[in-house]
Every structure is written in C-alpha cells, then in structure tokens.
Amino acid sequence: MAVPPYPDEPAVPGRGPAWPRRVLAPLALAQFVCSFAGSNMSVMIQDISKDLDTSAQGVQIAITVFLLVMAALMIPGGILTDRYGRKRCLVVGLAVYGTGALLSAAAPGLGVLILGNSILEGIGTALLIPPVYILTTLLFTEASDRARAFGAIMAMGGIGAAAGPLLGGLITSAISWRAAFVFQAGVVAAIILLSRRLHDPLPPDPDRVFDTGGAILSATGLILVVMGILAADDNVWLTAGLLLVGGLFLVAFFRWVRAKERAGTQPLLPTEVFRNRTSNLGLITQHTQWLLLMGVSFVVAAYLQVVRGYDAISTGVIFTASTLGLLVSSLGAARLAKLSTQRTLIMAGYAVTVCGIGVLLAMAHGSPKAWVFTPGLLLIGLGLGVMLTPSVNVVQSSFPEDLQGEISGLSRSVSNLGSSVGTALAGTILVADPAVGPYAAALVVLAVIGLVGLSAAAKLPRDTGSRPTRGEPAAGGQRPS
Template sequence: MRADSARGLRGVLVPLALAQFICSFAGSNMNVMINDISTDLNTSVQGVQVAITLFLLVMAALMIPGGKLTDRYGRKRCFLAGLIIYGIGALLSAVSPGLGILILGNSIFEGVGTALLIPPVYILTTLLFKEMTSRAKAFGIISALGGIGAAAGPLLGGLITSAISWRAAFGFQALVIVVIVLLSLRIKDPVAPDPTRAFDTGGAVLSAVGLVLLVLGILATDNSLWLALGLVVLGALVLTWFVFATRRKERAGREPLVSLSLFRNRTSNLGMVTQNAQWLLLSGVSFVVSAYLQVVRGFDAIETGVIFSATTLGLMVSSLAAARLARRTSQRNLILVGFVLTIVGVALLLVMASGSATPWSFVPGLLLIGVGLGTMLTPSVNVVQSSFPDQQQGEISGVSRSVSNLGSSLGTAIAGTILVAGLTATPERSYALALAVLAVIGVAGLIAALGLPRHPEPPPASVAPTARPAQN
C-alpha cells in the first residue's frame, strides 16, 4: 500500500479507529452492569469498582512500555498481538465464575492487550498521514470514536445486559476484535522493526509499580486512611526513583524507557494535562452517575444506559463538527470552550439532578458534558502529537496514551471512592461531593488550557529513518 493512496489510507484508518472505539467502550460499559455483576458474582459495588479501575490502571501503567516495544517488534505486530490478548481477556471475562477471574480477564488481559495495541494506532496514523490536514482529520476520527466508545459504553452495555446478560457484552467485544484483526491484515508497517533496539526493563517495572501504588492508595482510602497514605507516598517515591534512574541512563548514553527531554516541551506538557483532565472527567462522571442511578435510584442497566445516551449524542455531534470548527478557530480555543461546557454540565448535574425524582433531570448536564468533551478531545491529541517529529512518535504516543488512561483510572478511583464511601449512609451527600471534586478538576484543566499558545510552533524537522521500509 502506498502512503499517498487516499483509498488505502482510509482502509487502514477503519481498524485503527475501531480499535480505539472498543478499548474506550471497555472502560465504561461495565458501569451500567454494577448491580448485575455484583449480584451474579456475589461481590459488592466496591469490587466492581476495583475491577474497572484496575483495567484502566493496567493500561496506563503499561502504555509507555507498549509504545517503546513498537520500535523493537514493529507497529503492526504489536497491534495484532494486543488484539489477540485483548480478545482472550474478553472471553475469560464472559465466562468468569467469580470476581477473581473477571479481574484476570478484564483488568489484566484486556488491560495488557490495550497497552500493546493503542500506541500503534497513534504511531501508524502519524507515520502514514504525512500531510497535517489529513493527519488532523485522521486523529479527529480516532479520537471521536474513542470518545463515542466511552460515552456509548453505558448505552450499548445496558442494551446487551438487559436483552441477554452482562456476559454477552464481553462476547460483543470479542466479536469486534475478530473483525478488527481481519481488517488489520491490509496494514503494512511503514518502517521496519529494529530487533536490536534496547528496551529499558527496569524503567518499565519502576514506572508501572509507581503508578499502580499511587492509584491503589486512592482506592484504599475507604478502608484505611493510613494504608492509603502509605501507598501514595510509596508510589511517589518509586516514581521519583524512576526519574533519577532515567536521568542516569541518559547521562551514560543508554536509551531509557522514555526520554526526559519529552517533558521539556511546554505545549505538549499542557496538552497532556488537558488530556488527563478530560478522560478523568469522562470516566469519573460515568461511574458516579451510573452507580448512583443503579444503587440509589434503583434503575436497571437499560434505563441507566438510555439516560447516558445524552452524553453519547452530545459527543457525537461535537466530534463530527470538530473538523469544521478547527478551520474557524484555534485548537486552544476549542479546548477552552470544551472545558467551560463540561464544567457547566457537571454543575447542572449537581443543581438539577441531586434529590430530583425524575431521571430526565440528568439529561441537560450529561448532554453538555458530551458536547464539551467532544469539542476538545481531538484538539488535545493533535496538540501533543504534532509537537514532536516523526522519530519521537513512538515515545510521545506511549506517554500521551498513558497520561490519558491514567486520567480514566484516577477518575474512577477518586470520584468512585468518594461516592462508594457514603453510598449507603449518605448517598446524596456523597454524590454531590464526588461531582464537586470533578468540577474542581475541570477548572484545573481549564487553567492548563489557558497556558497553551494561540499559534503553536511546528515541530523540528524530522530525521529520515535509517531503517529500510518494511516489505510486509
């Protein structure tokens, strides 16, 4: 396939976008199955929350190593390997007899699979779509399907759960994976893998352990404040160790897991902060409102999913309009508008939904949140990816996806822990507090977006790869 073939590129874009869709779908569809899963597997709301959070955390912890492995083993090979591991995890989850097997299949296998397959999605898009306009459109489609997958997860998950069972939702994921694998056979890696490329195993272990300890500390807050504090401090120490070890390797002329020079780009740093906040808001709102509707209001999976269709609709409309909006205004302005709309949406959920007897009071806030997130997801990705030349796309793609998925896991961990802590005794108060915390995080994202340049400078000229083009 030639890189300048528009039809061929569109064909490649389909499996890449579908892969982002199904991974985002997996991160949110379990939210409407909380009651069904906890009853069927004889567990609790907190048990389901742990499974959801661990899935998102495994993705975040392994995304940077996943991005680096693409240089050594090839982007297409890692993509297909990730799809296969993910599919095995979906099937394990579908037949799980208890919470342990569900965590193994959903949190571990699907999490590892996602960490392997997502970096190639963004690296291949950057390498194949050379022209900035076509690249922006491609990122727009991928980001839009990612956001739609996350927003539509509750609706599709609710439909499947109500019509068949929650296990069938994992069967649906496995079926989509088979379709993506078949469509991916036409992809050809634009650059040959380099088996001699070094891989920083020690750095991968330190970064993963540090992130895991950090999020586990947040999850432990409900059980023991001292244990939670200890885990958070230990996680921070391990991540500090990772930074110092990385610096030593760079000074010694060895290749670390991730170059610290990536974090000297102010525009990219601010863009990743906005990405983290966006996915934290989406996953946090999805879990909090879903759990509240099911556990407190007594709604079933389909009713919860229908209410969340407002977010899906808003995200779809704004994502489809993103390309036209990008021609009229800057990426910075789109991100700012997106945060403002999302914060207003969270405020509406607090004012209109708390204590109200009608489920429709949730719709205006969820709709605004969907519109806001759809407006800014694509610009944030483009700001980060376009800040670096082609030869650094493997690193920045892994870092960027890790930051986004860390946001998703933190959203479920932070807001979910606040909600679950008082779900039985003071549900209305816990619901309001969780949303208030999410609103504060939205304001922090807005402040970061204000620091973005109005007209970002283009990245340094790319260095032509020395590796010969791949032949298969």
C-alpha cells in the first residue's frame, strides 16, 4: 500500500510528497524526553540517595529497570501500534509516561521512584517510541528525506541522552532533582498538544492477533538476562543462574515463534525479521551504540561524583562536550548521507568513538583538572552522532511497510537493551568500588565492545538504506512473503 502525502502538505511536482514538517516536532521531542529520562539521573545519584535514604546502587537499579522495562516491552509495543493505530499508541504512551514522571517527582522513597520512573515511564516509552519510528519510515519514502528525518529524530535522542546530565545537573542544583521529573511531564504535555494534528498514514488493524505467550516469554528472558548482569557484583552463582534461565526463556521464545508459524498462526515476531543479514548486522550496531552511550555516561558520571566529589551541575557541564559532538554530527546526518555510504558512516563513527574512549583514558587518568575529560567526551559524542542515524535507517529500510511494526519494536528493543546492559555493566564494575582502577577497567571493556560494533559494521553491504516495497526482496534478506 502506497503511503499518501501528508494531507496538509501538498505534493511538489516532480519531487514526490512534500516534507511533513509538523510531524517532526512531536516525534523528535518524544525521542528527546525518553532519552533524557535514561541519562539525566546519572548526575542525581548523590542527591537522590541522600533524599530517599538509599544507596548509589539503589539509584543504579532504578535507572537500569527503566531501561530494562523499555527493552522488554518494546517488541509488544510495536505490535500494538499496528492493532490500535500509531497515533493512539503514541498519545496513550505519552499519558502513561507523564503520569510516571509526576509520581516520581513526589516519590517519598525508592520504591515509589521505581514505580513511577522505572515502571510507568518504561511502559509509556515502550508504547510511544515504536510509533515514532514507524511513522517516520512510512511518511518519508525517499531515502534522502528519511535520512533527514531520522537525523533530526536521532539528533534529539542523542541530545537528550548526552545533555541529560547537564540539564539534570542544572535543574537539580537550581531547584531539586524532583523538578527534573516535573520538566519531563511538561515536555510530555507539549508533545500531546503538538500531536493533535499528527496524521497516521495507515489505518489500524483491529483484527491483528496479539501473541501474549510470545510477549511473556521474550520479556521474561530479557529481564532475567539483564538482572543477571546487575547481580554480578553481589553473587556469581546468582548471576550465572539468571543468565542461564533468561537464555532458556529466549530459546523457548524462538521455539514458540517457529511453532506458531508452522501452525499457521501469527507469532509476536515472524522469523523473517531474523533472516535478514543486513538488518541483523544493523541491530548489532544499534545495540552496541546505545550500550556505549549509556555505559560511558554512567561510568564518567559516577567517577566524577563519587571519586572526584563534583556536584551535579559540575558533572553536567563536563558532559557538554559530548552533547555538542552529538548535536553537530547528528544534525549533519543528511549531508553526510550524500557524501558517504551508510556502512562507511557507521564504521567511521565507531572508529572515532573508540578513539574518544582511548583519549578519555589517557588524559583523565590521575589528572585533577576537569577539562581533561573534554577531548575524549567530544570525540565520543561526534562518533556516536555520526552512526546513530544510518544504523536506524539501515534496519528500518530493510523491510517493507507491512513489517514496520515488527521491525520497529525489535529495533527499539535491541537499542534499549543496549542502554540497559551498558548501565548495568558499568555499574557492576564501578558501584562497589568506583576508584581509578575500576573506572579504567570499565572504559577498556566499553572500548572492546566498540570494536565488536565496528566489526559488525564492516560486514554491512555498501548499498543500504532504500526501503523495499511489498513483494520486493529486502537487502541482505529473503523476499517478503
């Protein structure tokens, strides 16, 4: 089914559908607030711990559970968008998210904070983020236009993640950490108002079957795997048990999917989305990118506050370097896409990011000056900004529009799982004793993971980014059925 031009923006003769500018404002802001929520708490560790009478590890658990809930529910959230409509799920997700933000602002203890921030905001994000990427893919049919759109959205997402420490630090220092959650609720209210004129290009499919069993198996498996990583600094046997059981649940999920397909019924995810080599490599790059972004943010923020004794605003100011790098490179995504292939951009991004981690290690080790963190964080921001957009475009463009719900949910789940694993991995190494040794060890581990991502990017085909239509073979995969 061809996607019609945006109704209020007439098509330009010879150039296809007009650029639907009004779509980008609510969609980009939605990505911004969700990414902001995932990173801004890193500079509030001491303030929240003191106010709620908890520990740094308790705050880390709240951050990780938020990211984990997003990862676990993103795939079901992508399917629900097809059944109930993309705009409806976007608005409902925003409402749930806003409720969670207000509850977090009034939290009297860690338990209520986890309920509001980790659970409700996580559920809201899982409902609202898949529509952002599905609508972008469906509305922007030209490869260059889609690169511009994803560039704007990923720029806002990257800025939200990288500027979270700065904005969170400013708000925390000027008012209170609770005001940061009120800020999120205000942004959500603005998005709901902006989305009133948002057009859903495809009608909902109320007959779409929702695979409850598959959703439970996949979510349980993901939760257990990340909880196993979180438990690594407490009990190695508990970690091994959680990882093993989580892996068994994921194996059971894939067997469930195959059984559903053999029986002629609709599973949560068709196996077709896992047979596309280009998409699989793109998903690996997405996972490791967000793992690096959140992992570096948590490591550096924890080190600055716990070891160096910096307050929230000082920590946030130091992170301005990475925010600036992300902003510059993300906003240049469309221009870069015209100059280089998606594969080249992703590889270059990884190379710059790994170099940034190396610079961070070399310059910041043992030096008492705050500015020594700037060159490394700037390079990390530049590198991540270069590759975030092409990685998303590679994955979304590997499938026709009738599979956008599935691949969008899987893509966002993989990315948020990367964020969750990055925070959990960094916390596991740092929280128990965040001294210089564990700080350096955590960055070395993240650099090695960056090299893994670079290796996956090197295997991508050179020509990617054009979305196939129904019946056309997807790049690197099977012919859609």
